[in-house]
Amino acid sequence: ALQLGPRKKPRTTDPLVHHGRHFGRTIHALCNVNALITNGVIRMSERSEEPEEAFTAQERREHKVFTLLMRSVPGLEERIMTSDSEEEVHNIATMLQKGASSARSDDTKSLKSAIIDWLLPAGECLIPPIGRNIKIERGFHHERTGALLCPAGVDWSDQEIKQKLRSGELSVSGDQWPILLYSSYKYDDTNPWKGLLQSVILVKAYKHIFTSPSSVEREAKATRSGNARIHGMTSVTCASIVYAATQARFALSSSSVFSRTDTTTDSERFYNSLLEMLEDPDETVEVNALLTWWNRSVFPNYNTNSRPVSKDSALAKIKAKR
Structure with missing residues (x-):
């Protein structure tokens, strides 16, 4: 009893789990990876000759996610396309899914406590206070979380509406986006793009997940090894913003377990409705401006390609001679 037992062998995690974590956070959080890969392989083999118009909008979106997944994991496409074993492909999908699910679970757990500190400006107290690890007091049951979760365009100060939201008589679907997404928590119904996905609480949630919890209250240093740095991430993606928002x-909700099929929080519809909007070609101008804003807010070393060359610099003189 006084002697050390045999040393435990260090457990090694499949690299695909590591890649799956980043895939879930930055490319797609709520997809069925096995179905995604199966359909992607079919499209690249049996349906490779079919024109783009032969596929539905949903199939095109799905294939885009599949393509991004293949690019994000070195050697994955070759490994899948040359595999003779359905079991191997299934195991690959299982590892990626495991990574995405575990990352989501880790982030849900850590944000549950952290977000309490961001509900009010520093120095102000929540009345009544909210337990850091208790969800039942949140949602529409609490004045502050209820105000943030109230759908944009709905008046939280209206006592009748507030009571209906609390009782469940007035249900909120996932595509009714909450005011917490908007800058200063203000919504302009004549310009619904104004301030969308630019709230302080969203930026803090994003930094907490991607650049490290300690970067939330101060600028992230380039040397800090958060999830973004670990995966070589130097700019935001639409999916990563939506993930942080989700x-x-x-x-802020009163639901205790994150579930795709939870009709109370309706997280899957919320996630998909936001992501589809950000990927809509008709919204390109607004989305590009939003991505630039996010990159400047989160990544201190981010530079846009559109920055003009400094006047009278050596580079300017070289360019002038071309």
Whole structure:
């Protein structure tokens, strides 16, 4: 009893789990990876000759996610396309799914406590206070979380509406986006793009997940090894913004378990409706401006390609001679 037992062998995690974590956070959080890969392989083999118009909008979106997944994991496409074993492909999908699910679970757990500190300006107290690890007091049951979760365009100060939201008589679907997404928590119904996905609480949630919890209250240093740095991430993606928004929204809710099929929080519809809007070609101008804003807010070393060359610099003189 006084002697050390045999040393435990260190457990090694399949690299695909590591890649799956990043895939879930930055490319797609709520997809069925096995179905995604199966359909992607079919499209690249049996349906490779079919024109783009032969596929539905949903199939095109799905294939885009599949393509991004293949690009994000070195050697994955070759490994899948040359595999003779359905079991191997299934195991690959299982590892990626495991990574995405575990990352989501880790982020849900850590944000549940952290988000309490972001509900009010520093120095102000929540009345009544909210337990850091208790969800039942949140959602529409609490004045502050209820105000943030209230759908944009709905008046939280209206006592009748507030009571209906609390009782469940007035249900909120996932595509009714909450005011917490908007800058200063203000919504302009004549310009619904104004301030969308630019709230302080969203930026804090994003930094907490991607650049490290300690970067939330101060600028992230390039040397800090958060999830973004670990995966070589130097700019935001639409999916990563939506992921942070989905996590923040859930953290404020009274639901205790994150579930795709939970009709109370309706997280899957919320996630998909936001992501589809950001990927809509008709919204390109607004989305590009939003991505630039996010990159400047989150990544201190981010530079846009559109920055003009400094006047009278050596580079300017070289360019002038071309």
